[in-house]
Amino acid sequence: MDASEFRKRGKEVIDAIADYYESLDQIPPMSTVKPGYLYKIMPHEAPEEPESFDDIQSDLQNKIMPGITHWQSGNFFGWFPSNSSFPAMIGDMYSTMFDVVGFNWICSPAVTELETVVMDWLGKLIGLDKRFLSIKEDGTEGEGGGVIQGSASEAHIVAMIAGREMALERIKADGKVSNEEADSMCHRFVAYFSDQTHSSGQKAANIIGCRTRIIESDKDFRLAKRSLMAAIKQDKRAGLVPFFVCGTFGTTNTTAIDDLAGIADVAESESLWYHIDAAYAGAALACPEFRPLATGIERADSFNFNAHKWMLTNFDCSAMWVADSKHLVNALSIHREYLPRVKGDTSFVKDYRDWQAPLGRRFRALKLWYVMRMYGASGIRAHIRSHVKQAKWFEEKLIEDGRFEIMAPVVFGLVVFRIKPSAVNTSGDFEDVDPDVVNKANTDLVKAIQADNRVFLVGTKIKGKDVVRAAIGSTIGKQEHVENLLEVVLQLTSSVIDSI
Amino acid sequence: MDASEFRKRGKEVIDAIADYYESLDQIPPMSTVKPGYLYKIMPHEAPEEPESFDDIQSDLQNKIMPGITHWQSGNFFGWFPSNSSFPAMIGDMYSTMFDVVGFNWICSPAVTELETVVMDWLGKLIGLDKRFLSIKEDGTEGEGGGVIQGSASEAHIVAMIAGREMALERIKADGKVSNEEADSMCHRFVAYFSDQTHSSGQKAANIIGCRTRIIESDKDFRLAKRSLMAAIKQDKRAGLVPFFVCGTFGTTNTTAIDDLAGIADVAESESLWYHIDAAYAGAALACPEFRPLATGIERADSFNFNAHKWMLTNFDCSAMWVADSKHLVNALSIHREYLPRVKGDTSFVKDYRDWQAPLGRRFRALKLWYVMRMYGASGIRAHIRSHVKQAKWFEEKLIEDGRFEIMAPVVFGLVVFRIKPSAVNTSGDFEDVDPDVVNKANTDLVKAIQADNRVFLVGTKIKGKDVVRAAIGSTIGKQEHVENLLEVVLQLTSSVIDSI
Structure with missing residues (x-):
């Protein structure tokens, strides 16, 4: 690939990146491939002769893409966010160009x-x-x-x-x-x-x-x-x-x-x-x-x-x-x-x-320079505050629903919650709910959310209690994504409780 | 910067990258700024409000570019090569896009x-x-x-x-x-x-x-x-x-x-x-x-x-x-x-x-995948062999010249040499040349090459001897670059010897 082919192909990639971000809301956030999927569909050696760019692009789409969990999706609430941004990408392109x-x-x-x-x-x-x-x-x-x-x-x-x-x-x-x-x-x-x-x-x-x-x-x-x-x-x-x-x-x-x-x-x-x-x-x-x-x-x-x-x-x-x-x-x-x-x-x-x-x-300073200049301090603050506001809104709605317990103060963008013992108990005796049953309800909820795959989040265990973590903070994440998250959580909580 | 602005700006950056590689032969490989240059011309705080992309691009050109030593230049023979390639850049663009x-x-x-x-x-x-x-x-x-x-x-x-x-x-x-x-x-x-x-x-x-x-x-x-x-x-x-x-x-x-x-x-x-x-x-x-x-x-x-x-x-x-x-x-x-x-x-x-x-x-595997597929095993071997051949040619010419000593076998792309004692000595008494004088001639040669800045290389010291290192292996490096290197070395060696 010489410079003139790079001009052509590189621009196609820029469009592909923009397309990816514009379509992220339409694809399920979590990869659903099975362990070992890729080895089975890949050659076992590097090719002897150069392959065509189109063949590689087709493999990227058909073989790599299904194995991606989409951290940049507005519907990704797993672990902590991994914010990408266009200014940072441009900084990184130059860093890659210099390759010092x-x-x-x-x-x-x-x-x-x-x-x-x-x-x-x-x-x-x-x-x-x-x-x-x-x-x-x-x-x-x-x-x-x-x-x-x-x-x-x-x-x-x-x-x-x-x-x-x-x-x-x-x-x-x-x-x-x-x-x-x-x-x-x-x-x-x-x-x-x-x-x-x-x-x-x-x-x-x-x-x-x-x-x-x-x-x-x-x-x-x-x-x-x-x-x-x-x-x-x-x-x-x-x-x-x-x-x-x-x-x-x-x-x-x-x-x-x-x-x-x-x-x-x-x-x-x-x-x-x-x-x-x-x-x-x-x-x-x-x-x-x-x-x-x-x-x-x-x-x-x-x-x-x-x-x-x-x-x-x-x-x-x-x-x-x-x-x-x-x-x-x-x-x-x-x-x-x-x-x-x-x-x-x-x-x-x-x-x-x-x-x-x-x-x-x-040369990692370059992307940070692009980010601080193109967002400005005010833009960075707005980014943080919007997610904190969304997290507070989500917390409030969970409390309103009545079936959930907030497990830790919501200070930033993370909401840690669980289906509370009283919601799991169907006999009405709130004091005597088996902790294992509550734990299972909550691990089941995480599994159900992951299987449903409209949104992605993970669970964790704190002081012996299985809980659900929703980390709000995707770069493209808006209020509507958190509304979607709420809908999924409420709906699947009902299914989990019904199946106890 | 939204996706549609990224489409526009990202493509400009692709052209800028291609332009950079196409013009590398025309610019001196080593940065000549003075220590502390950047702090003096930079604001001391991040901007409060977002800045325009054009302003940043202008600063990239006028403030960052002068502080770059061009490792990708065909005239860069310093340390060891740091090969970039267009296929690897495309792999990295996708890796940055997924940002997992x-x-x-x-x-x-x-x-x-x-x-x-x-x-x-x-x-x-x-x-x-x-x-x-x-x-x-x-x-x-x-x-x-x-x-x-x-x-x-x-x-x-x-x-x-x-x-x-x-x-x-x-x-x-x-x-x-x-x-x-x-x-x-x-x-x-x-x-x-x-x-x-x-x-x-x-x-x-x-x-x-x-x-x-x-x-x-x-x-x-x-x-x-x-x-x-x-x-x-x-x-x-x-x-x-x-x-x-x-x-x-x-x-x-x-x-x-x-x-x-x-x-x-x-x-x-x-x-x-x-x-x-x-x-x-x-x-x-x-x-x-x-x-x-x-x-x-x-x-x-x-x-x-x-x-x-x-x-x-x-x-x-x-x-x-x-x-x-x-x-x-x-x-x-x-x-x-x-x-x-x-x-x-x-x-x-x-x-x-x-x-x-x-x-x-x-996701670093992606760029390696692009490289192996777009070059093929045959292309990678050709890349290595071309540089080894250039290094052997350079070694041969240094020996032919008569003023140099090859300090270690040339096996790969690195040629380690020095102006030999007999070339430094002007009295004709080869056996009795002060090692310090020989060392100084060679450190002077490295300094002269760096100051001249048509090519870049560094010196090192082995077993008490100051020597010159030329690492041949730039991705865009061709025979003509090594010919240029030879011309610079021979010319500046004459100046160094004349000034003893």
């Missing part, structure tokens, strides 16, 4: 420098404390700054590595043990999470090889200061070394918000690295009305949210900030002759390779 | 299943041993398989984690120490590299928190069996625990090939995880004539090469295979209610989230 590997400044200065610029823009947009910004108000460089990671998991790993480095430095500086002994202590290092912390916390701990302590969340699914303190006290007594704690702003199960200020107190007194995972809900901080919920963030060591979830920037674009990059860079910096560093007259040159696990990096 | 987060099968079955299919295609294309394939000849599932990572660094991290898991399992199974003691031994685990191993090895070790032993390479820049054995013997005597070794097929500095079969012997006798890093040169294995150089690969535990380097697939697409996924999955698997697993009637469903550090994953 930005492992240092000269690889393409714009890749490094635009990232510094837009991460400061984004930090200001969500009201982050200025200690997280790269450039201070006087125009000089701060200790902190933002970096784009591929995922919240990678942010978690990087934060934990920085935390381990900070703890090791402190222990070595104390001089009570030799450096050798300090290094040997790492397997006694403990990272603290709640039972609602995202799985990436445990995975990061497995990767760096430290211990974890999973603390039971309170009745509101929050990590509380008192439980954290008790766990640390116990672990220290057992000879372990607390070094890291993760607070969550908007947990995966229920969008609960941990006691972020209380955790900050503990992190300070115990010298822990304090990471805040706001993967989903961080986007809401673009709206000032949500910021009071986030008190404590300004005292964290690192903060992360995924612009690729609820902020219109195609996957992957996980925004992470640190208040002081020293420990990160100390832990991840490797020098090689073929990787020269540039020292500018100013300090605007960051070696982002020392801020992440991999060496190479794509 | 493929952390498990139902997220989009095609994402998981196409990856399994194309990684088997690619494994067969480069002649990998069948133990690395997902599907055996009889149609049942093998123990191994391929997975697309973001970078060779991530492959290195994942391989090392699997190696640690394998070693821990063995130690625990031995029963000589308690499980607790086994875990506490990790800081005594040693990973083995040569002084030519890519920096990602050291970085992976820093991340997982193990030790490294950097072994001096032999005169041909290879990791030799004897040196590896000696280092292991010494370390074991000191109470350390060897667990991992990396062999390289095509090192970064010189494309040297370690004694892969000899390392396999040692890995087997010492029960080490054996990872082979073929980040750049692995692509050459598409051509059968290179496979005899890779004897030993069939005995590795994991193998990795970057299709985004020399195989026409835009960054990122790092192809990794393991012979047995058990240790990987044991180390990286985390269960959560909101992440259900699917068990099919067949075994074609892989939970790739357990094969990588992050949870989420993009």
